[in-house]
Amino acid sequence: MIPLSSADTDTTEEVVVDEGRQALLDAIRGELGEAVVADHLVPGQDLWVRVASDAWGTTAEYLRERQRFRFFSWSSVIDWKPSPWGRSQTASVDDAPDSPLAEVPEMQHGVTGGDTRFQVIGRVHNLGTQLGVTLKADVPDDTMTVDSWVSTYAGADWHEREAWEMFGVNYAGHPGLRNLYLPGDFEGNPMRKDFPLLSRLVKPWPGIVDVEPMPENETGGDA
Amino acid sequence: MTAISDRRQMAYIANQAADARVNLELEAEGMTLNIGPQHPATHGTLRIVVRLDGEQVIEADPVMGYMHRGYEKLAEVRTYPQVTTLVNRIDWLGSFANEVPFILACERLMEVEAPPRAQWIRTIFHELGRIANVTLFLGDLGVQLGAITPVFLAFRDREYILNQIEAATGGRFHPNFDRIGGLKDDLPAGWIAETKVALDKIREFCNTLEDLLMGNEIFQSRTRGVGVIPADVGLAYGLTGANIRASGVDWDLRRDNPVGLPYDQVDWKVWTHPDGDSFARCWLRMQEVRESCNIVEQLLDTIPGGPIMAKVPRVIKVPEGEAYVATENPLGMMSYYVVSQGGLEPFRVKIRSASFSNMSIAPWLLKGVYMPDVITILASLYFILGDIDR
Numbered sequence: 384m385i386p387l388s389s390a391d392t393d394t395t396e397e398v399v400v401d402e403g404r405q406a407l408l409d410a411i412r413g414e415l416g417e418a419v420v421a422d423h424l425v426p427g428q429d430l431w432v433r434v435a436s437d438a439w440g441t442t443a444e445y446l447r448e449r450q451r452f453r454f455f456s457w458s459s460v461i462d463w464k465p466s467p468w469g470r471s472q473t474a475s476v477d478d479a480p481d482s483p484l485a486e487v488p489e490m491q492h493g494v495t496g497g498d499t500r501f502q503v504i505g506r507v508h509n510l511g512t513q514l515g516v517t518l519k520a521d522v523p524d525d526t527m528t529v530d531s532w533v534s535t536y537a538g539a540d541w542h543e544r545e546a547w548e549m550f551g552v553n554y555a556g557h558p559g560l561r562n563l564y565l566p567g568d569f570e571g572n573p574m575r576k577d578f579p580l581l582s583r584l585v586k587p588w589p590g591i592v593d594v595e596p597m598p599e600n601e602t603g604g605d606a
Numbered sequence: 607m608t609a610i611s612d613r614r615q616m617a618y619i620a621n622q623a624a625d626a627r628v629n630l631e632l633e634a635e636g637m638t639l640n641i642g643p644q645h646p647a648t649h650g651t652l653r654i655v656v657r658l659d660g661e662q663v664i665e666a667d668p669v670m671g672y673m674h675r676g677y678e679k680l681a682e683v684r685t686y687p688q689v690t691t692l693v694n695r696i697d698w699l700g701s702f703a704n705e706v707p708f709i710l711a712c713e714r715l716m717e718v719e720a721p722p723r724a725q726w727i728r729t730i731f732h733e734l735g736r737i738a739n740v741t742l743f744l745g746d747l748g749v750q751l752g753a754i755t756p757v758f759l760a761f762r763d764r765e766y767i768l769n770q771i772e773a774a775t776g777g778r779f780h781p782n783f784d785r786i787g788g789l790k791d792d793l794p795a796g797w798i799a800e801t802k803v804a805l806d807k808i809r810e811f812c813n814t815l816e817d818l819l820m821g822n823e824i825f826q827s828r829t830r831g832v833g834v835i836p837a838d839v840g841l842a843y844g845l846t847g848a849n850i851r852a853s854g855v856d857w858d859l860r861r862d863n864p865v866g867l868p869y870d871q872v873d874w875k876v877w878t879h880p881d882g883d884s885f886a887r888c889w890l891r892m893q894e895v896r897e898s899c900n901i902v903e904q905l906l907d908t909i910p911g912g913p914i915m916a917k918v919p920r921v922i923k924v925p926e927g928e929a930y931v932a933t934e935n936p937l938g939m940m941s942y943y944v945v946s947q948g949g950l951e952p953f954r955v956k957i958r959s960a961s962f963s964n965m966s967i968a969p970w971l972l973k974g975v976y977m978p979d980v981i982t983i984l985a986s987l988y989f990i991l992g993d994i995d996r
Contacts, residue, residue, distance in 0.1 A: 428714070429930055453841045456932075457958040461945065466682075491947055494928050504943070504956070506930065510841070510855065513862050517930060517943075538843035541966040564671035564995065574679055 401426035403514055407450070408432065411516075414445055420521075421495040431517045433495040439503060439520040440530025440556070446516070447535050451509055455536035458505030458543065460522070460550040463490045463497060466576040499524050501552055505532065505539075522552050531557040549574035636664055641980070643672050652965075652991055656972070656980065663980060666972035668965060673995040681955040686712055686786060686922050689952065693942075694780040696959055697993040699742055700735035700936035702771070705784040708955075710866050711931040711944040712786045715924045720866065724788040724914045729867045730905050731771065731783065732933070733898045734801075737808055738767045739936035740891050740898075743988050744812075747888055748819055750985040751828055756819055763811040766804035773797060786922055788915035798906050805899045812896050820889060829885035833971055833983035836882060843970070844963035847938025849987060852890045853882035859934035867933070872904045884986035891988070923950060937961050937993055961993035 404424055411432055412419050418438035423431040434442045446452040465488045490500070501522040508515040522529055531554035532539035543554045544563040551572040554560065562569065571578055642653035651672035657665040677696065681689045693708050694701040706728060713719065720728070745760020768778045774793055775781035783790050819825055835845065837853040850857065858876040860869040877893040879886035924946040932941030938960030945954040964987055971987075972980055 431928070453838065455842055455844045456939070456941070457844065457943075457956065457963070459943075459956045461954050461956075465947075491926075493945060506943075506958075510857050515930075515932075536842050536844075537839070537970065538845075538963055538966050541962065562671075564674040566671070573676065580679060580683055 404430045423494040433519040443535045452507040454508040455538045456506040460546045528553040685950045700739035702731040703735040703935040707933045711929040714929040722910045736936040766807045787918035833884045843967040848890045852879045852886035854880045887986040959993045961989035
C-alpha cells in the first residue's frame with residue numbers, strides 16, 4: 384500500500400508496476416482463464432476485474448477460498464443507460480416530465496467496458512495483503528439474473544436484496560429476495576436511470592442558481 | 607358487598623383465562639414481538655420483528671426503510687460540491703467523517719491533492735467526529751442497561767467537542783466543511799489551545815465512565831459472553847470498525863490504508879480484543895476514544911503551515927473514471943464508489959455505509975439469545991439509523 388503523500392507519488396509514477404496487484408491479477412487470470420473479460424489496474428491504487436456473467440458466483444468463491452479474500456465489503460449494480468430525462472439540472476430540455484431528451488447519449492461502460500445495460504459490481508478484501516479488488520460482471524439483458532454471493536459471503540444477503548428492489552436484478556440462489564427499504568407494494572425500480580426523480584421534474588432545482596452564472600459556463604448546459 | 611366481591615372474582619377468572627391463552631400461544635407457535643420502530647434501543651426507526659419461544663429468540667428480522675432517503679439517487683442530480691451536504695446526514699453523529707471519503711474519491715478522479723495543512727485539519731475533524739460520536743455511544747450504552755447517569759455525563763462532555771467543531775466550521779452536527787481540494791476555511795485563532803482543553807475533558811469522561819460502567823458488576827454480567835461474533839463470520843458479513851476489532855481482527859484502515867490522511871505521521875495504537883462479545887465491543891470503543899484524543903493532540907502539535915486549498919477550478923467537473931475510497935469512520939468502514947462520466951454530477955455513487963453491514967449480522971447473531979440480551983447486543987453493535995437507511 385503506497386501512501387498518497389506527495390513525496391511518494393513521484394516514485395510511483397516512475398515504477399508503474401504494482402507487484403501485489405499484478406500477481407493477484409495473474410492468479411485470477413490463471414484460474415478463471417477465459418472467464419476474465421477485462422481488467423483495469425491503477426498501480427498503487429486499485430484493481431478492477433470484469434468476469435463473464437456465469438462466472439460471477441465462482442469468482443467470489445475462488446477469491447474467498449483460494450485467495451483468502453475473507454472480507455466482503457459490498458455489492459451493488461450499475462445502470463449504464465444514460466438518463467432519458469437528461470441531467471435534470473444543467474439541461475434545459477428536461478423541464479417537463481413528458482419530454483425525454485431528443486437524443487439520448489450512447490452508453491459508456493466505465494473502466495472495464497461492458498455489453499449490457501446493467502452490471503453487477505462487488506468488492507472483496509484480503510486482510511493479509513491489504514488488497515481489495517472490485518469485481519464486475521454483465522447482467523444478461525434477457526434473463527436479468529446472476530448468481531448470488533450469499534452462499535460464499537453471508538453479508539451479501541442485504542446488499543443483494545437492495546440491488547434487487549432498486550434495479551430489478553435477480554440473484555439465483557438467494558434465500559429470500561424481498562424488499563429491504565421499499566414498502567411491499569412499491570412499483571418500479573427506483574435506482575434505474577429511466578425511473579424519473581419526480582420532485583426534480585415538477586420543479587427545477589433551486590441550486591441551479593448557484594452553478595449556472597459562472598463566466599465560462601454562460602452558454603449553459605454543456606456539462 | 608357481594609357485588610364487589612363478585613366483580614373481583616370475575617376479574618380473577620378473566621385474568622386466569624388470559625394467562626392460559628398466552629401460555630397456549632407460547633407453546634403452540636411462539637410469540638411474535640415487534641421491537642420498534644419507536645423503541646429507544648433502536649436509535650431512531652429500526653423495527654425488529656422477533657419470534658420468541660418463551661424468553662428465547664427463534665428468529666429476528668430487522669425491518670428497515672422508515673428513513674430511507676435515497677441518497678444514491680439524489681446524488682445523481684446534484685453537483686459534486688452539493689453531494690457533501692447530503693452525505694453529512696448519513697451518520698449524523700460523526701458528520702464530517704462522511705464527507706472525507708467522498709471528497710477523497712473525487713480528488714483521486716481529478717488528480718488533485720489537498721495541501722498538507724488541509725490534510726491535517728481534515729484528520730483532526732475526522733477524529734473529533736469520532737470522539738463526539740462514540741462518546742454518545744458510551745453514554746447511551748448505560749441507558750439501555752438501566753443506568754441513567756452515563757448519558758448525562760456523555761451529553762455534557764460531548765458538548766465540549768461539538769463547541770470546538772462549531773467554532774471552526776459553523777455547524778455543530780453538519781459541518782459541511784470539506785471541499786474538493788482542501789477545506790472551506792482555516793482554523794480560528796486560539797482554537798488549538800481550546801481543543802486541547804476539550805480533549806482533557808473527554809479523557810476525564812473516559813476515566814469516570816470506566817469506573818462507573820465498565821467496572822460495574824451488573825454491566826459485566828449482562829455483556830460478557832453475550833453476542834459473541836467469531837472473526838470469520840464477522841468478516842463474511844462485512845463487519846468493520848470496533849465490531850470486528852473486538853473479535854480479534856487487527857485491521858484498521860487508518861493504519862493499513864491511510865488514503866490522503868496523515869495517520870502515519872502520528873504515534874498511535876490499534877486496539878483489539880480477543881473475546882468478540884458485547885463487552886469487548888464496548889470496551890474497545892472506549893479505548894478508541896482515548897486513542898483518538900492522543901491522535902488529535904499530536905496532530906494539533908504538528909500541524910503544518912501553508913494554504914488550505916489546492917488549485918481547483920471554480921466549476922468542478924470531474925473527469926471520466928471510477929474511484930473507490932474507504933476510510934475508517936466512527937461506525938466502521940465507510941466508502942464511496944464514484945463513477946464519473948465527465949459531468950457536473952456523478953453518474954453513480956455507491957455509498958457503503960458501516961452500519962448497514964454491521965446490522966446485517968443481526969439475524970444471525972440474535973438467534974437463540976434471550977430477549978433482554980437483544981437490547982444489549984443491538985446497543986453494542988452500535989448503529990445509526992441514517993447509516994443503515996441512507
